[in-house]
Structures are given as C-alpha cells and as structure tokens.
Amino acid sequence: MKRSLGQIAEAVEGRLQGDESVEIEGVASIGAASERDLVFVEEEKHLTRALRSDAGAVVAGEFAAASTGKPLIISRHPKLAFARAARFLREVNRDGCDSTVATTAVVHVSARLAAGVIVSERAVIAADAEIGENTRVGAGCVIGYGVKIGRECELYPNVTLYAGTVVGERVIVHAGAVLGSDGFGYVRDSQSGRFEKFPQAGKLVIEDDVEIGANSTIDRGALDETRIGRGSKIDNLVHIGHNCRIGENVVIAAQTGLSGSIVIGNDVLLGGQVGIGEHARIEEGVMLGGQGGVLPNKVLRGKGVAFWGTPAQPVRQYLKQLAALARLSRKEKK
DSSP states (O other): OOEEEHHHHHHHOEEEEEEEEEEOEOOOOOTOOOTTTTEEEGGGHHHHHHHHHOSEEEEOGEEEEEOOOEEEOSSHHHHHHHHHHHHHHHHOEEEEEHHHOOOEEEEEEEEEEEOOOOEOTEEEOOOOEHHHHHHEEEETTTOOOEEOOOOTEOOOOOOOTTTTOOSSSSOOEOOOOEEEEEEOOOEEEETTTTTEEOOOEEEEEEEOOOOEOOTTEEESSSSSEEOOOTTEEETOOOEOTTTTTOOTEEEOOOEEEEETEEETTTTTTOOOOOOOTTOOOOTTTOOTTOEEEEEETTOOOOTOOEEETTTTEEEEHHHHHHHHHHHHOOOOOO
C-alpha cells in the first residue's frame, strides 16, 4: 500500500525529519531503491550512500539527526523500525469488510469466517473450522475439521492444518507446511514382529506471533499436545515431533529435526541441521550451533552458553578437544 512518511513514522514510533507528506510504497536496498522506497542504515559510514540514493526516505539512528537532503525517520533501532515499516506497508485495512471467498474454494456451511477473511482459489475449509478477522488463506490450503485460526494470520499456498489444530493470532505459515499430522509412534508386537500404530489423538497448539517456514512439519501430540510458544520463529524444512513443547521466542534454523517429547525453553537458538533425541531438554537461553546433536534424555543448561558438536558440549570445551585431536594427529605423523 501507499503510505505517507508521517503515517510510517507514527507506526514505527520514529522521529520524522522532513516532509511528512512524502508517499512511500515499498522498501528496498540502497542500491535498488526508487523514489517511492524506504531504505535503512545502521551505521554512520553508510549514511552518505543512502542520502545520495534514489530512495524517497531513510530510516537511520541518532547519528543522522543533523543530516539534510532527504526525509529521515530517526530511531534507536533502525533495522527494527525498517522491518516494522515494511509490515505496515503490506497491511491492508479490512476491518468490518465481508469475508471474500474465491469461487473455486470449498467452505463447509458450518465453518465460521470472521470479517475480512480472504480465502483463495481451491482452498478447502472443513466443518466447524473457525477463522479470525483479516486472516488470509492461500490457494490450495486445506483447513481440517474443527481447526481454529486467530486474527490477522497469513497462510501461504498449500498449507495443511489437520483436524483440531489451534493457531493463535498474527501467525505466518509458509507454503507447503503441514501442521498437526500424526506423530511417528508405534508399538511392536513381540510375537509377530509387526509395528502397530500408537494412538495419535492429541492436538497441536501454535501460540501468537509464530512464523513457520516452507515445507516444515509439526506433529500433533500423541495423547496430550504439541505446543509452539509465542513469538517463536521456525525456518524452512524443520520437523518437530509429537509432544514437543517449544518455549517463547525460540529460533530454529533450517533442516533441524526434533524427536518426540522434547522440551525447549524460552529464548533458545538452534542452528541449521541440529538433531535432538527424544525426551531431551534444552533449557532457557541455550545456543546450539549448526549440526549439533543432543542424545535422548539429555539436558543442556546455561543461559547464554553456546554448545556445539555431537554429543553437544560447550563450544570452548569442544574446540579444546578438536585442538587436542589435531596435536595427536601431528604426533602420529612424526
């Protein structure tokens, strides 16, 4: 959408310097910006380049307060203000508008769509589903029986929500994600040697402000629930098994795999390709580096402590072991 610079500054709680009537349509990098774009700089050394660019306005820190030549939005956290401006520019005010359903979508008569909901082509919404105000359901999505989705969510194309899944407000789910599928649980018959399916009768709860990447999968609980905490961000191609409990503001990078019944505390950071065994516990504030591995039933604790390797250990300890192995290798060659 097109917004005035004054509106943007108010939305991001920044201090405006310059013409508040300047209209902005999008965001861009300094090199690619047009006169209708907003750019940002976090360091003073990049400010001159931004002021000389074609951008319509610049978001910058206090270091830019004395600058002239372009309208400025001054913020203590320019990158954060820029991100909020981008979101503000994307928002469409549909408060009070009727829901819009594409002619090729299939919506059960018992499903409840609040004001401003958009349902795109070939989406399917099953019986007793509830979708909150201003939520968008992308093309080809499947919303199962009794699913509840809060307001202002964004489901990109071909997202699947199994029956009973609960999604909070302002949740973003990218294309191809599958939420609430059965967990990988089986019981072996000792006589026949065959595996029989253990009940997967629990549910999945996604709290507010979560983002889930493309082609990620999150299983429902077996008998209880799987829960993803408020504000957590999950990258593409991540798998989270049944009965996992993910805390608030957790960040999980691509290709990470979590077995069943894992507990992840608040503010944990998991790098790419991390693997965690069942019933493990990662406590608050832990950072686990890429390709790190945690064995089943183990506990990692230490707020702000970085772990690395398999089995995961504090990074300093891990690097010392690597150095010792390198010294041993050199001795053997001599």
